[in-house]
Structures are given as C-alpha cells and as structure tokens.
Amino acid sequence: MRKFLAAAIASAYLAFSPGVQAQTPPNVLVVGQIAEPKALDPQAVTAVNDFRILMNIYDGLVRYKDGTLEVEPALAESWTISDDGTAYTFKLREGVTFHDGTPFDAAAVKFNFDRMLKEDHPFHDTGPFPLAFFFSSVEEVVVDDPTTVTFKLNAPYAPFLSNLAYPTGLIVSPSAVEANGKDFGRHPIGTGAYKFAEWDANTKVVAVRNDDYWDGTPELEAIIFRPITDANTRIAEMLSGGLDVMVEVPPDSLQQFKSDDNFEVLEQAGPHVWFLILNAKEAPFNNKAARQAANYAINKTALVENILQGTADVAAGPTPPAFAWAYNEGLEPYPYDPEKAKELLKDAGYDGEEITFYVTEGGSGMLDPIAMGTAIQADLQAVGMNVKIETYEWNTFLGKVNPGLEGKAAMAEMAWMTNDPDTLPFLALRTEAFPDKGGFNSGYYSNPKVDDLLDKARQVTDQAERAKLYQEMQTIVQEDAPWVFVANWKQNAVTKLSVGDFKLQPSFFLMLQDVKKPN
Amino acid sequence: MAYYIAKRLLAAIPVLFGLTIIVFLIMAMIPGDPATAILGSYATPENVAKLNRDLGLDKTLFEQYVIWIGNLIHGDLGRSYTLNRPVLDEVLERFSATLILSGTSLVLCSVLGLLAGIISAVRQYGWADKAITLIVLIGISTPSFWLGLLLILIFAVNLKLFPASGMYAIYGGGDLADLIHHLTLPALTLSIVATGVIARLTRTAMLEVLRQDYIRTARAKGLSESKVIYKHAFKAALVNVVPVIGIQAGFVIGGAVYIETVFQWPGIGSMLVTAISTRDLLLVQGGVLIVASAYVLFNLLADVVQTILDPRLR
Numbered sequence: 001m002r003k004f005l006a007a008a009i010a011s012a013y014l015a016f017s018p019g020v021q022a023q024t025p026p027n028v029l030v031v032g033q034i035a036e037p038k039a040l041d042p043q044a045v046t047a048v049n050d051f052r053i054l055m056n057i058y059d060g061l062v063r064y065k066d067g068t069l070e071v072e073p074a075l076a077e078s079w080t081i082s083d084d085g086t087a088y089t090f091k092l093r094e095g096v097t098f099h100d101g102t103p104f105d106a107a108a109v110k111f112n113f114d115r116m117l118k119e120d121h122p123f124h125d126t127g128p129f130p131l132a133f134f135f136s137s138v139e140e141v142v143v144d145d146p147t148t149v150t151f152k153l154n155a156p157y158a159p160f161l162s163n164l165a166y167p168t169g170l171i172v173s174p175s176a177v178e179a180n181g182k183d184f185g186r187h188p189i190g191t192g193a194y195k196f197a198e199w200d201a202n203t204k205v206v207a208v209r210n211d212d213y214w215d216g217t218p219e220l221e222a223i224i225f226r227p228i229t230d231a232n233t234r235i236a237e238m239l240s241g242g243l244d245v246m247v248e249v250p251p252d253s254l255q256q257f258k259s260d261d262n263f264e265v266l267e268q269a270g271p272h273v274w275f276l277i278l279n280a281k282e283a284p285f286n287n288k289a290a291r292q293a294a295n296y297a298i299n300k301t302a303l304v305e306n307i308l309q310g311t312a313d314v315a316a317g318p319t320p321p322a323f324a325w326a327y328n329e330g331l332e333p334y335p336y337d338p339e340k341a342k343e344l345l346k347d348a349g350y351d352g353e354e355i356t357f358y359v360t361e362g363g364s365g366m367l368d369p370i371a372m373g374t375a376i377q378a379d380l381q382a383v384g385m386n387v388k389i390e391t392y393e394w395n396t397f398l399g400k401v402n403p404g405l406e407g408k409a410a411m412a413e414m415a416w417m418t419n420d421p422d423t424l425p426f427l428a429l430r431t432e433a434f435p436d437k438g439g440f441n442s443g444y445y446s447n448p449k450v451d452d453l454l455d456k457a458r459q460v461t462d463q464a465e466r467a468k469l470y471q472e473m474q475t476i477v478q479e480d481a482p483w484v485f486v487a488n489w490k491q492n493a494v495t496k497l498s499v500g501d502f503k504l505q506p507s508f509f510l511m512l513q514d515v516k517k518p519n
Numbered sequence: 520m521a522y523y524i525a526k527r528l529l530a531a532i533p534v535l536f537g538l539t540i541i542v543f544l545i546m547a548m549i550p551g552d553p554a555t556a557i558l559g560s561y562a563t564p565e566n567v568a569k570l571n572r573d574l575g576l577d578k579t580l581f582e583q584y585v586i587w588i589g590n591l592i593h594g595d596l597g598r599s600y601t602l603n604r605p606v607l608d609e610v611l612e613r614f615s616a617t618l619i620l621s622g623t624s625l626v627l628c629s630v631l632g633l634l635a636g637i638i639s640a641v642r643q644y645g646w647a648d649k650a651i652t653l654i655v656l657i658g659i660s661t662p663s664f665w666l667g668l669l670l671i672l673i674f675a676v677n678l679k680l681f682p683a684s685g686m687y688a689i690y691g692g693g694d695l696a697d698l699i700h701h702l703t704l705p706a707l708t709l710s711i712v713a714t715g716v717i718a719r720l721t722r723t724a725m726l727e728v729l730r731q732d733y734i735r736t737a738r739a740k741g742l743s744e745s746k747v748i749y750k751h752a753f754k755a756a757l758v759n760v761v762p763v764i765g766i767q768a769g770f771v772i773g774g775a776v777y778i779e780t781v782f783q784w785p786g787i788g789s790m791l792v793t794a795i796s797t798r799d800l801l802l803v804q805g806g807v808l809i810v811a812s813a814y815v816l817f818n819l820l821a822d823v824v825q826t827i828l829d830p831r832l833r
Contacts (some may be wrong), residue, residue: 204787
C-alpha cells in the first residue's frame with residue numbers, strides 16, 4: 001500500500017507538474033481583490049473591497065463624474081430640488097431593465113429605500129443595513145408616476161446627492177429581493193454594465209457583459225474578481241501572470257512594478273485623510289499653541305516619503321484635496337519647524353510631563369500605523385515632548401478612541417475616507433459631535449464659528465456657495481489645529497500592459513465599464 | 520474494538536462541549552464587537568446599538584449560547600453575519616478544501632518521513648544518514664510560511680511551473696490535474712515540518728528495534744536484508760511512530776492556518792483568521808468545532824491503527 005501510494009503520487013507529479021502557466025484569456029479581466037466580498041447587496045455592505053464589484057453590477061440614480069467627486073445623472077436623467085431644500089424630484093431614465101428582465105421604474109426606487117429605512121417593510125429583514133443612516137434624513141419616497149420619484153427630507157441636507165452616488169444608494173431589483181430574500185446578497189441583480197454570473201466562494205466572483213447596458217455595451221466579455229488576502233501572494237500572482245489588475249499594492253512593492261516594463265502603475269489621490277486627534281480638553285493640548293507645536297514638530301514629508309514611500313501626499317487641513325470643488329487651495333501644510341515647535345511649547349507652558357499616544361496595529365485606511373506612530377513619537381521627543389505609545393488591535397482601538405480621549409490619552413491616530421466634504425467635519429469637529437452626543441469628536445474640539453459654518457453648509461444646495469463655507473471652515477480648523485494633519489493617501493493599482501483605458505477614480509471605486517483587454 | 524471506538528467517541532462529546540463554551544467566553548472577552556468591526560469609522564454608539572439589535576447581539580451571552588446550542592442540536596450552526604450565509608455551508612465547504620490539503624500533506628509527510636527515517640537508521644552514520652539528518656534539521660527549523668513564499672517565488676514567479684495561489688484555475692480547469700497542479704506547492708510546504716519530525720522518530724525507533732535479539736535471529740536464519748528491515752524491524756518500529764503521525768495530523772491542520780493564507784487556499788484556517796478579526800462569533804464557533812472534531816477523530820484513528828499493529832494493546 002505504501003509503495004503504491006508513493007508510486008501513485010510520484011507519477012501524478014510527473015504527469016501534471018510541468019503544466020504551462022495559463023495566461024488570462026482575451027477580453028476577460030481578472031482583478032485581484034484584497035478579500036472575499038461579504039455580500040453583493042449594496043445596502044448591506046460597508047467595505048471598499050465590496051464596492052469595487054458592486055459599482056460594476058449596479059447603477060444609482062446619480063454617480064460621480066469620471067475623475068471627480070461631483071455628481072452627474074445616471075439612472076435619473078435629471079432632478080429638481082425644492083426651494084426649501086427638502087424635496088428632491090428625480091426624472092428617471094426610461095426603458096432601463098434589471099438583469100432579470102424586470103423594468104426599472106419609480107416603484108423600484110421606492111422599494112429600495114423603503115426596504116432599507118422602514119423597519120416594517122416586508123423585506124427589511126434582508127438586512128441589516130449598517131449605512132442606512134446615510135439616508136436618515138429621508139422621510140418618505142413618493143412615486144409621482146412611473147418615471148418620476150420624489151424624496152421628501154425632514155430637513156435640508158446638502159450631502160444627499162453625493163450619498164445617492166455612494167454604493168449604499170445603488171438600486172437593486174425588487175423582484176430579485178422578493179425571490180431570494182436573505183440570500184439576495186449572493187444573487188445580485190442590478191442594472192449595471194456587467195451582470196452577475198457566478199460566485200465561487202473564496203475563489204472568484206464572475207460578472208459578464210450586459211449587452212443591453214443603457215450607457216453603451218462594454219468591450220470586456222467578463223470580469224473575474226479574485227480574493228487574495230495575503231499581499232505577498234497577491235504580488236506573486238500578479239508577477240506570475242494570474243492577474244490583469246491588482247489594487248492596493250503595498251508601498252514596498254510599488255517600486256518593483258514601476259521599474260518593470262511589463263506593468264503599468266496607476267496612482268490616484270482619494271477622499272482620505274490620516275490625522276492625529278489631539279485631546280483639547282486636557283493639558284497640554286487644551287492650549288492652541290501646544291496643538292500647533294505638534295503640527296510643526298512632526299516631519300510629515302519624511303513620513304510620506306520614507307515610511308509610506310510616496311503612496312500618500314502631505315495633508316494641509318481636514319478636507320482632502322480630492323474634494324476639488326470644496327477644497328481650499330490656499331492652505332499650505334504646517335512646515336516642519338522643530339525650533340518653532342519648541343518655542344510654542346514653551347509659550348503653552350508644557351514642562352515635559354508624559355503624554356499617552358494611542359496607536360493602532362492596522363485598520364481601514366490606517367496605512368502603516370505602527371511605523372508612523374513610532375516616527376511621530378521620535379519627532380515629538382526631539383522637541384522635548386515625552387510621549388508614551390499604547391498600541392491596540394483595530395477593533396479594540398476604536399473601542400478606546402470613539403468614546404473620547406478624556407482621562408486616557410493626549411493623542412490618537414485616525415483616518416477617514418468619505419464621499420462628501422460634509423461627512424468628516426460634521427461627524428468629528430462639531431461641538432454637537434462630542435462622543436457623549438453620539439459623534440466622533442473624540443478630542444472635544446469646539447469652535448462656534450466652525451459649528452455654524454458646517455450647519456449652514458448642510459442647508460445650502462448651491463455647490464459654489466457650499467464650497468465657500470467649507471473653505472472658510474478649513475482655514476479656521478487649520479489655525480485651531482484640533483488635529484495634526486498628516487497625510488492624504490493615494491490609491492494605487494498595477495495593470496498588465498495589455499489592459500487599456502483603465503482608470504482609478506477619486507472615489508476609490510473601480511469603474512470598469514470602458515476598460516479593454518483585447519489580448 | 521467497536522466498543523472501544525464507541526467509548527472514545529462518547530468521551531469526545533464533553534470535550535467538544537467544553538470547547539464551545541471556552542470559544543464563546545474568549546470571543547466575549549476580547550475587546551471590540553462585530554458591529555464596530557462592520558461599521559468601522561461610522562461606529563457611533565447609536566449605530567452600534569442599532570446594528571447589534573439587528574444582528575441579535577443585544578441578548579446576554581448566556582441567552583446567545585443557549586440559542587446556539589439549541590440550534591446545534593437541530594444541525595443548524597447559525598448564520599454568519601459577515602458572509603451572510605449559513606455557517607454550516609461555509610464551514611463544510613472550507614473544511615473539505617482543508618482536508619484535501621492537509622490529507623495530501625499527511626500522506627506526503629508519512630511516506631517521506633518513514634522512508635527517510637528507515638534509510639537513516641539502516642545506514643547509520645553513513646553519508647545518506649548524515650545528509651538526511653541535515654535536511655531534516657533544516658526542514659524542522661524553517662518557518663513554513665517563509666518557505667511557502669520562497670517556493671512561490673521560485674516555482675511560480677520565476678519558473679512559472681506552478682500557480683502562485685488558489686485551488687483551481689480561475690477559468691477552465693477544475694479537474695483533478697488542475698487540483699494537483701495547484702496543490703503541489705502548499706502541500707509540500709505544509710508537510711515539511713511533519714516530515715522532519717516523523718523521520719527523526721522513525722530513525723530512533725528503527726535503531727532501537729534493529730538492536731533487538733530477534734532481528735539478529737532473523738538475519739542468522741538467512742533472511743534477506745530487505746525482509747529483515749521491512750517485515751520485522753519496520754513493523755515493530757511503526758507501533759511507536761503511528762501515534763506521532765496522529766499528533767502530526769493535528770499540527771498539519773493547525774499549520775494550515777498560515778499556509779492557507781500564504782497560498783490563498785480556500786480552507787478553514789484562512790476562514791478562521793478572518794472570522795476572528797471580524798468578530799464573527801458563530802463562524803469562529805462552527806470552525807473551531809469542526810477542526811476540534813477532526814483532531815479528536817484523527818487521534819482516535821491513530822490509536823485504532825496502533826491497536827491493530829500491536830496486539831499487546833488490545
């Protein structure tokens with residue numbers, strides 16, 4: 001028996017092992033993802049990794065214009081906003097059908113939002129819908145006629161349109177939800193450029209071309225999304241030809257791909273900001289001079305160039321430049337100036353007492369948090385600050401930071417990725433957003449002027465007017481320095497040379513409608 | 520024999536039962552909760568409370584456990600909230616992939632380990648023995664995840680002989696040849712440590728046996744050397760090696776956690792790693808239960824084989 005087994009294995013190896021490495025077939029794009037999707041129900045998921053698939057299977061009423069974070073029509077051809085900003089009426093595109101053949105109409109739109117928002121909806125139990133609060137301002141969705149639908153809001157809410165462009169606002173087929181119930185997330189039906197074909201758990205998700213796509217038939221026959229959680233394995237798979245596109249390349253490997261003629265590297269700044277929350281309630285950072293000192297003391301250029309190896313830019317203020325329309329171009333990042341920092345610390349009366357710094361081991365958008373935390377500690381030490389690091393696993397870390405830093409720490413790492421310039425400052429910089437009021441202002445920054453500007457910016461629906469308010473807010477916040485503004489992450493991807501018209505978007509979503517791969 | 524097996528299986532039940540309680544308690548003790556993991560940056564106390572309610576996690580730990588055990592008796596392991604599918608489906612699918620990988624590794628390490636051990640013992644202090652001992656030592660001391668990456672680099676990236684990851688080709692494929700092609704590198708990597716352990720032990724056991732009087736008698740009778748080695752000495756030595764192979768089976772399944780991650784093998788090890796970091800309690804619980812059951816079964820199997828080989832144990 002043993003001999004037989006040995007012989008069988010040996011001959012099997014001889015027979016099969018010299019198999020030639022298959023290249024990916026023409027017109028099929030194989031995308032390396034960082035994890036298995038949780039579900040393909042756009043209302044039920046929260047991860048960018050899942051959004052990358054969803055954006056190609058579904059459409060929303062609106063979408064981000066190519067290369068920007070500005071909203072343009074998609075399934076809605078046009079819309080009007082009532083003068084008081086509380087009623088949005090959408091004129092829907094006619095003749096669009098879901099992949100299951102059922103028509104897309106106003107009733108389908110109503111079904112989508114009722115399912116997510118109304119606890120008594122018959123299919124509310126197909127959730128939970130963790131990001132439903134994006135639409136918590138929606139009081140009612142009214143079907144005016146088959147191609148007109150009105151959203152009634154309980155108060156003016158300017159980010160409403162960009163929230164509709166977020167994956168949480170993608171439109172699913174009501175009949176598919178009715179047919180599959182809780183399993184809808186494994187049998188997704190939308191109106192998008194690609195139709196879901198197959199989900200082989202932990203191996204691949206396949207989507208095939210939608211020949212009837214309203215916005216032009218894609219050239220690719222199919223896209224295959226492969227989950228490969230280990231970054232090194234993902235790189236090896238890309239190098240050995242098993243992937244056409246790979247996202248989230250670790251900084252260490254980016255250089256390798258850049259210097260290899262067989263690959264193209266793409267980078268795109270996104271709506272991401274990496275910062276340190278400073279505890280403005282307790283010494284030393286209850287003093288503005290001390291907070292500014294921290295901003296001067298940290299060498300952000302060195303962090304971005306050496307630790308992040310150029311995969312991020314230095315941040316100037318609380319709003320990422322990717323929100324081009326709302327970004328204040330006049331802001332310059334705090335320069336690296338340890339002498340000035342020392343002076344400011346002296347003014348603030350800081351006398352070298354030990355302060356605690358919360359550092360996370362990882363987490364969404366946190367880049368290389370331990371290495372960055374250590375470098376920051378060294379920079380602060382150099383200007384005479386005595387910093388003690390406490391490191392926590394991401395979930396534990398959030399459990400420590402989100403309830404507020406008071407009595408626990410003077411500073412903490414944090415990163416956010418949002419879809420509207422409103423989201424982060426509204427949730428993390430207002431007086432009304434203190435942790436005990438259910439917000440994320442864990443450092444207790446409070447400036448009535450900023451509160452006022454942010455409230456106003458929510459109510460104005462004119463983009464130019466909103467932009468002015470955000471720009472003013474950025475100037476004040478930069479001066480007040482409730483955070484140390486550190487970095488804006490650039491998303492990256494590597495493609496084979498045979499892949500054409502592949503682009504990264506500032507939204508960090510992967511839009512593959514126009515991609516080509518003829519061979 | 521049947522009585523013995525039934526007794527052992529019954530004894531395993533309280534072990535597994537206790538294990539589920541421990542897993543439940545550990546998962547409750549580690550900080551962080553699923554709602555925070557799902558919501559990430561958006562985890563306001565309000566959103567967390569609502570999501571916990573929707574997920575049925577607002578009940579006390581005791582209530583959650585009683586519900587889980589109640590469902591388990593009906594063969595229902597609950598629903599994973601990160602994967603949005605029944606735990607049983609996921610666990611069985613993943614476990615079959617792990618069985619293919621660790622089963623192959625186990626066969627591989629047993630065959631290679633026994634062969635290497637026998638050759639070493641028979642040619643004690645010869646060049647073959649020295650070479651094998653050196654290789655075995657390197658094998659035991661090499662971190663397997665590093666070896667895995669090295670093999671990928673050589674055989675997948677540079678030589679392009681084997682695929683870097685996965686279980687089947689992503690298009691086409693899906694047959695046995697495709698599976699073996701994908702299985703080669705991870706199975707080799709996973710078996711390397713166990714091969715070393717088994718080889719060392721076989722060598723020692725064989726040397727012990729070869730010194731016995733009955734071996735001298737067998738040789739004196741004029742039996743051929745191969746008969747002496749395989750019929751007489753090896754059979755006796757195997758009695759001591761088999762329980763170790765049983766234990767190695769446990770290590771191989773445990774080691775699959777890294778190897779599956781390195782090679783993106785869709786098995787239960789890589790599933791557990793993800794489930795723990797997302798605090799998917801029911802998935803962890805189901806996964807641990809199935810791995811532990813397998814461990815118990817493998818050890819039982821090893822004991823049964825040992826009993827068959829050695830009449831004195833009956």
